[in-house]
Amino acid sequence: MASVSSAADRSLPLRERKKLRTRRALADAALRMFTEKGFDATTLEELVDVVEVSKSTFFRTFPAKEAAAIEAEVELWSAYLTALRDHTLSGVVLTEMKDILCGVVTGLDADWPDRYVATRRLVLTAPTLMAYTAHHRADIQQQISDRLADKLELPVGDLRPQVLAELTTTAWTIAARAWVRTGGQGGRQFLLESVEHAFQTIPASLELSVQTGR
The missing domain is CATH 1.10.10.60 (Homeodomain-like)
Structure with missing residues (x-):
């Protein structure tokens, strides 16, 4: 325990x-x-x-029962929402969101990386857990979006905070998925580097076009 x-x-x-x-x-x-x-x-x-x-x-x-199974996931996003609430945004918002996420991961308990890897592997074995996790992540995205809209004083219906919220969780998913596949090889530091890389890839991904082929 x-x-x-x-x-x-x-x-x-x-x-x-x-x-x-x-x-x-x-x-x-x-x-x-x-x-x-x-x-x-x-x-x-x-x-x-x-x-x-x-x-x-x-x-x-x-x-x-599903909630007890994904506690490591819940810990991550609960801590993220708290950190976002307490953070004063300045500069490029997506960069701020990445920095908050990396700060949260850094501050989680020493055994969290192992528990998170085990949790994600468990989720893949049970469709009910996968569905529950997807529902939880969608709720987190909405809470992030609402918090951003409030902090930035954006009008109701502005899609930008929702896009930023989903970009944040998607960048995390991409980085964490590869890390989990290796069994958490490289530890927390490798995960943080993967998160940084995933966020850095977002602007280039949005600019990708058939004309450049790159």
Whole structure:
């Protein structure tokens, strides 16, 4: 189980720290059990029995069995939304969004890269998990778009924040997919370099034309 070790965690009231420990225990057990036995083959009863909590405690912590399975994904985008909320935008917005994302990845727990790789590999084995993750990512894109529109004081219906939100998640997906395929080879630093490269490729991709062939 991941330990509650960050300064932010230690500053929380005892009750909140206990909730966080329970959440991490459930997520860690879910990832391990779903990987070993299969997502569909592992029942919620088996999961809560291993962690020694009730089903009601589980549903106070996660909205669904699928949510516990993709906690590493949720951690990433929850942290991203918080960082975006607290960040004062200046300059090229897409560059700012890339910098925020890299900063978030840098600040995640030491065991997050391994958990993320395991999570993405698990998702590929279960169509229900893949669908749940896609739904979660679409919701994140909308929240990013809404937050950008608010920060930039853009009118309702302006498509630019939605485009930027989807470019951000797409660049992440491309970078992370290749990294996951290697089993996370090169660690967090290689992932960050891949994210940088994916974002750098966006302008050239938009300018690609048949005439140049490049």
